[in-house]
Amino acid sequence: MPRQRRHRFILVTAAALERKPGARVGAPASWPTLGEVPKHLGGRSGGVVDVFEPRKSSRLMRNQSTDSKGAERAAAAACKSRGEALKTGRAAGAAVAAPAPPFPLPPAAAGYPFPPAPYGGSYQPSQGSDDDWDDDWDDSSTVADEPGALGSSYPDYEAAGGGASGRYRLSTRSELSLGSRGGGSHPAGHPHPPGGGGGAKSSATVSRNLNRFSTFVKSGGEAFVLGEASGFVKDGDKLCVVLGPRGPEWQENPYPFQCSIEDPTKQTKFKGMKSYIAYKLVPSHTGQQVHRRYKHFDWLYGRLAEKFPVISVPHLPEKQATGRFEEDFISKRRKGLAWWMDHMCSHPVLAQCDAFQHFLTCPSTDEKAWKQGKRKAEKDEMVGANFFLTISVPTGPGASLDLQEVESQVDGFKAFTKKMDESALQLNHTANEFARKQVTGFKKEYQKVGHSFKCLSQAFELDQQAFSAGLNQAIAFTAEAYDAIGDLFADQPRQDLDPVMDLLALYQGHLANFPDIIHVQKGALTKVKESKRHVEEGKMELQKAEGIQERCNIISFATLAEINHFHKIRVRDFKSQMQHFLQQQILFFQKVTQKLEEALHKYDSV
Numbered sequence: 001m002p003r004q005r006r007h008r009f010i011l012v013t014a015a016a017l018e019r020k021p022g023a024r025v026g027a028p029a030s031w032p033t034l035g036e037v038p039k040h041l042g043g044r045s046g047g048v049v050d051v052f053e054p055r056k057s058s059r060l061m062r063n064q065s066t067d068s069k070g071a072e073r074a075a076a077a078a079c080k081s082r083g084e085a086l087k088t089g090r091a092a093g094a095a096v097a098a099p100a101p102p103f104p105l106p107p108a109a110a111g112y113p114f115p116p117a118p119y120g121g122s123y124q125p126s127q128g129s130d131d132d133w134d135d136d137w138d139d140s141s142t143v144a145d146e147p148g149a150l151g152s153s154y155p156d157y158e159a160a161g162g163g164a165s166g167r168y169r170l171s172t173r174s175e176l177s178l179g180s181r182g183g184g185s186h187p188a189g190h191p192h193p194p195g196g197g198g199g200a201k202s203s204a205t206v207s208r209n210l211n212r213f214s215t216f217v218k219s220g221g222e223a224f225v226l227g228e229a230s231g232f233v234k235d236g237d238k239l240c241v242v243l244g245p246r247g248p249e250w251q252e253n254p255y256p257f258q259c260s261i262e263d264p265t266k267q268t269k270f271k272g273m274k275s276y277i278a279y280k281l282v283p284s285h286t287g288q289q290v291h292r293r294y295k296h297f298d299w300l301y302g303r304l305a306e307k308f309p310v311i312s313v314p315h316l317p318e319k320q321a322t323g324r325f326e327e328d329f330i331s332k333r334r335k336g337l338a339w340w341m342d343h344m345c346s347h348p349v350l351a352q353c354d355a356f357q358h359f360l361t362c363p364s365t366d367e368k369a370w371k372q373g374k375r376k377a378e379k380d381e382m383v384g385a386n387f388f389l390t391i392s393v394p395t396g397p398g399a400s401l402d403l404q405e406v407e408s409q410v411d412g413f414k415a416f417t418k419k420m421d422e423s424a425l426q427l428n429h430t431a432n433e434f435a436r437k438q439v440t441g442f443k444k445e446y447q448k449v450g451h452s453f454k455c456l457s458q459a460f461e462l463d464q465q466a467f468s469a470g471l472n473q474a475i476a477f478t479a480e481a482y483d484a485i486g487d488l489f490a491d492q493p494r495q496d497l498d499p500v501m502d503l504l505a506l507y508q509g510h511l512a513n514f515p516d517i518i519h520v521q522k523g524a525l526t527k528v529k530e531s532k533r534h535v536e537e538g539k540m541e542l543q544k545a546e547g548i549q550e551r552c553n554i555i556s557f558a559t560l561a562e563i564n565h566f567h568k569i570r571v572r573d574f575k576s577q578m579q580h581f582l583q584q585q586i587l588f589f590q591k592v593t594q595k596l597e598e599a600l601h602k603y604d605s606v
Contacts, residue, residue, distance in 0.1 A: 205540075206530050206548060209523070215516040216523030219309035220384030225524045225551045229385035237382050239349055240392045241557045243399065246567075247409075248560040250348040257285035258345050259360060261338045264330050277330060279337065283360045291364040294319075297337065299374070300359045304350060307383050310517050310558045311350065312566060314343040315509025335499070339506045346569055355380075393557040403549075406556045407525060413563050414518055421511045428504045435493035435501075442489040450482030474602035481599040485592050496584035503577050510566065521559040524552040 206226060209217050216222050223229055240251040263280045278291040297316055304313045317336030320329060345351050358373035382390050393399070457476040460468060531548045534540035 206527050206534070214523070215309070215519045219516075219520050220387060221309065221520040221523055221555060222527070223385035224388040225527045225548055225555070227547060227551070229389055231381055231386040231389055233382070233389050236354075237390045238392050239390050239558075241394065241561045243394050244564070246564050248394075248557045249564050250561045253348045253351050255285060256345075257283055257351070259283040259341050261334055261341055264334050266325060275325070277325070277333075279334065281341075281360065286361055288361070288363075290360065290362065292359070294333070296359065297340075300355060303355045303377050303380075304353065307353070307355075307380060307387060308349065309387065310520055310555065311347070311562055312510045312513040312517065313350065314340050314506055315512070316340055317505075332498075332502075335502055336505070339502055343506065343569065347565065388551070388554055388558075391554050391558050393554050401553050401556050401560075403525060403528060403552070403556070406521075406560065409560065409563070410518055410521055413514075417511050417514050421508065424504045424508055424511070428501055428508075431497045431501050431504075435497045438489045438493050438497075440490075443486040446482050446486030446489060450479040450486065453479035453482060470606040471603075474599070474606055477602045478599040481595040484595055488588065488591055488595075492584075492588050495588070496581045500577060500581055503573060507570070507573075514566075517559060517562060521555055524555045528552045 208226070209222060211217070220229070241248050242251050243249075260282045261279050262282070264277050265280075266275060267278050268275050276293050278293055280289050280291055282289045294316075301313060301316050304311075317333050317340070324330075344356060350356060355373075355377040358370075358377065362370050362373055453475055457472050457479060460472045460475065528545075528549045531540060531545035535542055535545045
């Protein structure tokens with residue numbers, strides 16, 4: 001670990017500089033006072049703040065001029081004398097005029113962006129030199145990292161670049177929070193009440209979660225709700241939520257399409273040293289086929305899951321380390337990918353995502369175009385907290401949400417998903433066990449019955465009487481019918497139970513996604529409740545609390561829209577799958593009945 005240098009700076013009273021008590025030399029009024037400097041960074045009653053910076057190399061130190069060192073000693077001596085005068089003034093109970101500074105002070109205009117150069121001369125922004133002011137220390141030792149801190153605010157919905165069409169500068173940071181720090185100027189129309197009441201209201205902020213690894217924090221939901229998100233939103237990035245007959249819904253895709261997955265083929269590269277399975281994709285809106293490997297699906301899933309924290313991105317079929325080229329595994333994976341693709345194309349938001357469209361349309365042979373689109377998707381700025389800026393929700397009378405009603409709906413859906421998950425696990429276990437019995441147990445039992453009938457027929461053949469020949473043939477045919485029925489039982493799960501289990505696996509992935517989605521909405525609702533409590537206690541201004549509630553409404557609209565989409569697709573899928581299951585069951589038993597009827601008719605001629 002490199003050695004560090006230690007500098008000392010003196011915090012003097014404002015009486016010496018005609019500024020507010022405790023202000024830093026040459027600092028704007030909104031900078032922290034002496035009492036705000038954390039002790040672990042050197043703040044103490046003597047007014048001395050220790051600042052550490054990496055120690056310079058011996059070569060750099062040898063190259064320092066003696067004039068520079070003399071200037072440092074002169075500045076330190078002047079600061080020491082000033083500190084002694086400061087102490088004397090405190091003891092006398094009166095302000096002490098400060099001696100002339102050893103270096104020219106910058107003008108005390110509000111909003112001066114930088115502290116003065118410690119050793120004289122004009123201040124230059126840091127270029128990475130060890131001699132410059134440690135900006136990181138200054139940022140981390142104040143409240144500048146809190147929402148609405150100085151120098152990090154933008155007006156809400158500010159047009160970018162003088163009205164560039166189709167691109168907007170959106171920010172959740174309010175001007176009110178800018179003026180509420182350290183006695184700075186206040187926005188027009190929002191002055192603090194007389195008697196310093198405004199300072200008391202702006203002193204309270206909605207706390208951050210202690211668990212910085214929670215989904216609410218990692219997804220960017222907390223930063224968005226607290227007003228820390230800002231970015232440029234293009235028209236093509238906007239995600240619209242509309243009010244439908246069942247409540248908030250995602251705006252439908254104006255150009256719906258489907259995509260088939262067919263013909264999995266084994267391919268090689270590196271002159272046959274590496275093998276893989278490629279799947280042929282044919283989107284209906286282009287008609288152009290492309291080939292994708294499983295790793296391409298996996299990359300796309302990762303990008304979408306990161307970008308859309310309040311959307312349930314369907315899970316891919318599980319990976320398998322061995323047996324990847326077996327026919328049964330390839331067929332099962334293709335069916336799972338087909339279900340996955342159907343849910344992707346059916347989602348109004350996911351289907352129109354640029355990364356998904358690149359995945360569907362980029363030619364398989366154009367490696368350069370694929371890499372360019374891949375890098376573009378990976379550099380997408382509308383992720384995390386900025387993603388929520390892209391959500392457009394209904395406005396106007398009757399469009400606002402009752403947060404208590406939203407909380408009740410979300411709690412009801414949470415209970416629903418828990419019960420559905422338990423039922424899906426039970427059904428999957430039962431179906432899997434029943435399929436295993438059909439493939440092994442039922443087939444074996446029916447074939448045992450058929451073998452027994454065959455043994456009986458062979459015994460009757462020992463009788464050489466002509467009139468018993470017909471009976472022997474009928475019994476032998478019955479034995480063959482039971483053998484065939486056993487084979488039908490073994491093949492049937494592929495027709496009815498396996499599709500049901502594939503659908504259950506897909507929905508178990510969805511059900512695993514929703515706890516995180518609900519957690520984001522619950523976290524936003526908690527911040528709203530906390531802000532309301534601060535308003536009731538007079539610690540926060542109403543406008544700031546309303547901004548938090550407005551951003552919570554955006555998350556609530558998106559959550560309810562995703563819940564409604566889930567129910568809509570769930571009804572469609574399970575209706576279709578149950579119809580298919582029963583139809584296949586009927587066909588199966590019709591085949592069994594047909595075999596038994598054929599065996600029955602053999603006895604008519606006996």
